[in-house]
Amino acid sequence: MSILPKKLALIVPVHNEEENISLFYNTVKANLTRQSLNSLPEDFHELICDFWYIDDGSADTTLDKIKALQAVDKSVHFISFSRNFGKEAAIYAGLSYTQNYDYVALMDVDLQDPPSLLPTMLEKLVTENLDSVATRRADRKGEKVLISFFSNLFYQMLSKISSTKLVSGARDYRIMSQAMVKAVLALPENQRFSKGLFSWVGFKTEYISYENVNRQRGQSSWGFWKLFRYAITGLISFSTVPLTFVAALGLLVTFVAGLGAIFLIIRKIIDPTVAIGGWTTVVVVITFFGGLQMFSLGIVGRYIAAIFLETKRRPMYIEKERK
Structure with a gap:
């Protein structure tokens, strides 16, 4: 055989x-x-x-x-x-x-x-x-x-x-x-x-x-x-770790910002003559949080983009010729 x-x-x-x-x-x-x-x-x-x-x-x-x-x-x-x-x-x-x-x-x-x-x-x-x-x-x-x-x-x-x-x-x-x-x-x-x-x-x-x-x-x-x-x-x-990283980073920044706010309030109570704020401080804070938000949205947006492309169900390729 x-x-x-x-x-x-x-x-x-x-x-x-x-x-x-x-x-x-x-x-x-x-x-x-x-x-x-x-x-x-x-x-x-x-x-x-x-x-x-x-x-x-x-x-x-x-x-x-x-x-x-x-x-x-x-x-x-x-x-x-x-x-x-x-x-x-x-x-x-x-x-x-x-x-x-x-x-x-x-x-x-x-x-x-x-x-x-x-x-x-x-x-x-x-x-x-x-x-x-x-x-x-x-x-x-x-x-x-x-x-x-x-x-x-x-x-x-x-x-x-x-x-x-x-x-x-x-x-x-x-x-x-x-x-x-x-x-x-x-x-x-x-x-x-x-x-x-x-x-x-x-x-x-x-x-x-x-x-x-x-x-x-x-x-x-x-x-x-x-x-x-x-x-x-x-x-x-x-991997979904980048999403977890964004959530953890947001929580950490919120915690640090909260500590900063408490510190400023206590400092003002202890010494009412201390000035709080200023354009430089405001601009730095806004820029920091704005950059953080853009970074976070960029990562989340990449996942949303992947979902968007999957839901279209377009073919992976189109044949022109085969033999």
């Missing part, structure tokens, strides 16, 4: 990555050979590996490069968005279309996620009976100092203030069982933070560490402010 080969889907979100499409494809093919899979069970020796490029509204020739690959290899598929919806939407779309595969891998096209790890990840997944094998960077060599500092700070902070624990340096790069994929897709939220969702759903996951790898070609579209906004989405999605 013939053994049916296992099926693996590679989800690859891309946005203006024309220089990396073919390079990524060729590198993965070179690393997922029969020889590299020999240590796995027999049904992995003829592994069926399909590429799912998710074109996130690219303005260059990215989609043309994907179509050129598809013309010579039917294992290449693509979904093209009508505009740029963001990486989270691309991940969700990829997971939605790969529910008939045994395993699903999520990778970046810039080769910062080393394809050479794929055989090791598959072997670990199967031999240790895991639901997911994920990756983390052991260092951030080559990354901008400011981005590196705030990235580490974000992981540490979110792990402390949220019940969902994130592994420092964790990448989106992972291989998942179909059971885990379906669990992630069952979460209907619009404001998605996949690293947190992968952790929140649970399942048996192990991490592989590797040294940071720089982009092979092109420039990353992830600048500081884009990463900052993404971090805020993760914070709002997985």
Whole structure:
């Protein structure tokens, strides 16, 4: 009786990555050979590996490069968005279309996620009976100092203030069982933070560490402010501590202001000649409390904005073309 080969889907979100499409494809093919899979069970020796490029509204020739690959290899598929919806939407779309595969891998096209790890990840997944094998960077060599500092700070902070624990340096790069994929897709939220969702759903996951790898070609579209906004989405999605902080801060300021008022009243009673007030004092007090109110409203407003976006129930992405 013939053994049916296992099926693996590679989800690859891309946005203006024309220089990396073919390079990524060729590198993965070179690393997922029969020889590299020999240590796995027999049904992995003829592994069926399909590429799912998710074109996130690219303005260059990215989609043309994907179509050129598809013309010579039917294992290449693509979904093209009508505009740029963001990486989270691309991940969700990829997971939605790969529910008939045994395993699903999520990778970046810039080769910062080393394809050479794929055989090791598959072997670990199967031999240790895991639901997911994920990756983390052991260092951030080559990354901008400011981005590196705030990235580490974000992981540490979110792990402390949220019940969902994130592994420092964790990448989106992972291989998942179909059971885990379906669990992630069952979460209907619009404001998605996949690293947190992968952790929140649970399942048996192990991490592989590797040294940071720089982009092979092109420039990353992830600048500081884009990463900052993404971090805020993760914070709002997985922790209500900022709201508690605002309430506690308001209570503390009210208490301190009350003590100050009592002090001034007692001082006036003891020495009626003491002058209370003055424009400087009034301006400082008003500015302090005005700034505090704006800070508090900003945090509360961010949560309200998340609720507002969720209640609209807009689709996460709109397909323009798929094949």
